[in-house]
Amino acid sequence: MKIFICADIEGTAGITHWDEAKCRSPDERGNPDYIEFREYMTDEVVAACEGARAAGASEIVVRDAHSMGRNLILAKLPDYVRIMRSWSGHPDLMMFGLDASFAAALYTGYHSKAGTDTNPLAHTMSGTVSRLLINGEVESEYTLSALCAARYGVPSAFLSGDAGMCADAKVLVPAIGTVATSEGFGPATSSLTPKAAVAAIRDGVEAALSRDLSACLPKLADSFELVVEYTTPDKAYNVSWYPGVEHVAARTLRFKATDFFDILRAVRFII
Incomplete structure (x- = not known):
């Protein structure tokens, strides 16, 4: 084992x-x-x-x-x-x-x-994140x-x-x-x-x-929506250029994927 x-x-x-x-x-x-x-x-x-x-x-x-x-x-x-x-x-x-x-x-x-x-x-x-949500749940x-x-x-x-x-x-x-x-x-x-x-x-x-x-073993969803709410708008703006990210509010970014690896990769670069 x-x-x-x-x-x-x-x-x-x-x-x-x-x-x-x-x-x-x-x-x-x-x-x-x-x-x-x-x-x-x-x-x-x-x-x-x-x-x-x-x-x-x-x-x-x-x-x-x-x-x-x-x-x-x-x-x-x-x-x-x-x-x-x-x-x-x-x-x-x-x-x-x-x-x-x-x-x-x-x-x-x-x-x-x-x-x-x-x-x-x-x-x-990171201290720059106030909330991180996956499919609507704070994680x-x-x-x-x-x-x-x-x-x-x-x-x-x-x-x-x-x-x-x-x-x-x-x-x-x-x-x-x-x-x-x-x-x-x-x-x-x-x-x-x-x-x-x-x-x-x-x-x-x-x-x-x-x-x-x-x-x-938790079941993986068929698709994922990552929402990151930052403590300041400047941090959200600075990382909003990651491919596929939507800048949906002053402090908030959204990213969608079907493979959880893509969610992890986005987290790696935007947090």
């Missing part, structure tokens, strides 16, 4: 402030809050690896998908893991490295979508990831992150296993401790993979 784990940080247990998710600059990772929380991010990934291994995984690929894609502490990862780091520019975005050979996709540290109040760090891809980074996986026939079996993200994940994939690491209250959070989150993720992943995964 071959497993793909996509790791983010804003849904890691305890995380509450952007200082805990950001380095000081793209080339310097010296922020002490970030240094602490990349440890917790890594520990949650290791727990997911251990759970997958206990469920029978023979191969595990971990995708470091937060910020610059160079967050996980590699020395902590098990020796049976292969790690994907940084950004290739491929339209599969956070899921680059996935293909049809994988039995399941897992997600750790995932966070609520832009505009929600269940995580102080809620966003979708998250998880939606893009799970539908990307579905293109390859790979089910989404497990997700850990804030309570709002866990609830949203079950809307798209009702059978997905989840562990809610925290809950947001304005700028505050109520959270599991890192140790408790690690134990819950390990057990949750093992349980999620020790069952029939066919119910965890």
Whole structure:
């Protein structure tokens, strides 16, 4: 059994402030809050690896998908893991490295979508986006990831992150296993401790993979309408020249396609 784990940080247990998710600059990772929380991010990934291994995984690929894609502490990862780091520019975005050979996709540290109040760090891809909609539904980074996986026939079996993200994940994939690491209250959070989150993720992943995964494969629509609402009109104008994009309002672009890959490719260039 071959497993793909996509790791983010804003849904890691305890995380509450952007200082805990950001380095000081793209080339310097010296922020002490970030240094602490990349440890917790890594520990949650290791727990997911251990759970997958206990469920029978023979191969595990971990995708470091937060910020610059160079967050996980590699020395902590098990020796049976292969790690994907940084950004290739491929339209599969956070899921680059996935293909049809994988039995399941897992997600750790995932966070609520832009505009929600269940995580102080809620966003979708970029701070320039106020809402991202697919076929009329406001979506998250998880939606893009799970539908990307579905293109390859790979089910989404497990997700850990804030309570709002866990609830949203079950809307798209009702059978997905989840562990809610925290809950947001304005700028505050109520959270599991890192140790408790690690134990819950390990057990949750093992349980999620020790069952029939066919119910965890979302059905792709026959066609897709992507609508992106930006926080400012200048951003919408600047990227409105992407082929096929309609500039339907001052802050809003629309793009239609029949293949979800084309949606991902548009997101790659307009966000």
